Amino acid sequence: MPGVLDAARRLPQGSVVTVTCSPSRSVAATIDLAEQLRACGYRVETHLAARRFESHAHLQDTVACLDTAGIGDVFVIGGDGDSSAGPFAGGADLIAALAEIAPHLHSVGIPCYPEGHAAIGAQLLNEALDAKCFFAGHMVSQICFDADTIECWLVRTRDRGVALPVYIGLPGVIARRKLLGIALRIGLGDSTRVLSKNTGFWRHLALEAQPGPKIMEIIWDAAAD
Template sequence: MNDANRAALAAALARPAWQATRYELLPIAGMQEAAGALPEGAVVTVTCSPRHGLERTLEATEWLAGAGFRVVPHLAARLVRDRAHLERLLGRLAVVGVDDAFVVGGDAERPVGAYPHGRALLEAMAGLTQRPARLGVPAYPEGHHRIGAADLQHDLEAKAALADYAVTQLCFEARPLQAWRERQRRLGLSLPVHAGIPGVMEPRRLLAIALRLGLGPSVRSLRRRSGWVARLLRPADYRPEALVEELRPALGDLAGGFVGLHVYTFNRVEPTRRWLEGLQDRVPIRASADEPDAQAATPAGEPLA
């Protein structure tokens, strides 16, 4: 991690934890309207799918950057053809002032070119002058349906030398996140980590997403808790307040906790933002690295890795 990244992280920790929240958007119909509900200057990540491809992600990135947001496009390695294609992609990002990207393998069945996984793309970007100042990578506290635990760990450790931060897959419970983060701390992972949580959404849609993604302990917990599932089927929106409350002690702890929240909004931005802003008043969170109770820290999903 270079001095510029350390300075950026220090600045992030000096702000209220809620200001470090990242909002993930899908580049589909209605995205621009959803973006209208974001806080001014928010950090917005833009996903990339085999169906819509990198071009859709880049077009959305350019629009969001023009609207004044700090944009983090997802770059899916399996959709990048070769070095020339990669240089063109990075050139477009540089033109609109984007200096942060999230590198994933991607869900495409077969790579279209020379980069079968995220690590290969990171290695290629390391030698380019147009490499963004910050690169993020995915982490999987609840495992991945196509990749074994040992391979996931090895991959994350290899990426740590090439990236600047990690973002966890969508999780519905704090326990898997906390256990994974403690294990990574013991193993010496130096990357700052953003905790991936769901936004506010319709309960039935949330349950469908959870079951489709197969999110390990979280989904097993949903199946065990018949009362919880019954609440999911009520008309009122789901809000992950219990999850955030359990994560509260670890938020803002760069060394062994989570530098901030990464909210998977599925483009339901307006209710998610209202909930987060209301939660700030109800759930106290360590706000600044300069406050007496803040722990000192020294920097040391989604698609396939």
């Protein structure tokens, strides 16, 4: 995004900054931005999109760049689009390759989807999650606004034996229309209807400079009910 470095410099030194891997930009662009942010003194978690890598050598070169920059935190995703630029069809393939060439990584995160995925069936999502757990250290959920959905998904996931720590995805300060647009684009369904009924959620989102704690209160209150 334009001005991303200027915006990042407003954060306290040592903040954790995540760099996503856009399908419209190259892996090199992601790594370049990650390197610049690391040079500014931030701890950087770099997204690695499996389908954007052209070869194993491409992945090895990327890991070497991250090592040189002192970046040891990555987040592995499949990446948007049906076609792959190289040998990695999804996140599980990239995880397996990283386990061989980069066992020294500080942390490896993977996505999870309490409300499902717009383009991937529930069974395939479960199989993919299970296949990544051997090398991943944590999972981060897709944004979901329904506490019951999160709770039910987490119980089912733990019952399957997946014990990875999970970070619940929550939105920061963002315009309401833009947030709804994102939710619809990434395939969120039932939880968007929760938003329309929860005026307290919108009030805190609009007025709080750091809405995270308030949103968590709302989620846990809903879970308790």
